[in-house]
Amino acid sequence: MFHIVLYEPEIPPNTGNLIRLCANTGFSLHLVEPLGFSVSEKAFRRAGLDYHEAASMQIHSNLDTALERISPKADRIFACTTKGSTNYAELSYEPGDVLMFGPETRGLPDSVLNDNRVGHRLRIPMREGSRSLNLSNAVAIIAFEAWRQNEFS
Numbered sequence: 394m395f396h397i398v399l400y401e402p403e404i405p406p407n408t409g410n411l412i413r414l415c416a417n418t419g420f421s422l423h424l425v426e427p428l429g430f431s432v433s434e435k436a437f438r439r440a441g442l443d444y445h446e447a448a449s450m451q452i453h454s455n456l457d458t459a460l461e462r463i464s465p466k467a468d469r470i471f472a473c474t475t476k477g478s479t480n481y482a483e484l485s486y487e488p489g490d491v492l493m494f495g496p497e498t499r500g501l502p503d504s505v506l507n508d509n510r511v512g513h514r515l516r517i518p519m520r521e522g523s524r525s526l527n528l529s530n531a532v533a534i535i536a537f538e539a540w541r542q543n544e545f546s
């Protein structure tokens with residue numbers, strides 16, 4: 394199983410979309426507080442439709458707690474960022490990998506990007522001058538590449 398970590402997510406529909414993605418792929422979703430919304434918000438529940446019960450989702454008070462609970466293999470935490478130097482498609486993914494994404498308006502902070510537990514900083518290629526992709530789209534791109542490499546098992 395792969396793990397998706399959303400560090401301080403802000404927009405409920407993005408997280409709701411990712412609940413659906415996790416329910417359909419078997420990935421585990423981890424939300425790191427503070428959240429920019431309440432999990433009881435209507436927009437959050439509506440975006441996840443009826444997939445909330447089928448997805449594995451945990452909320453963690455901080456990143457350290459999240460990573461302790463996940464206990465990833467050394468160097469298997471991938472920080473996904475527009476500041477990344479490694480193209481996401483150039484890596485081999487393994488079950489248990491952690492795909493970490495930052496808040497929609499600011500991305501992962503330097504304190505997370507420079508954390509010695511982060512093995513790689515991944516980027517999704519975009520046209521020059523582009524700022525970023527929608528969070529749930531970016532997660533889906535990388536998640537499906539990892540899943541594809543593992544024969545969708």
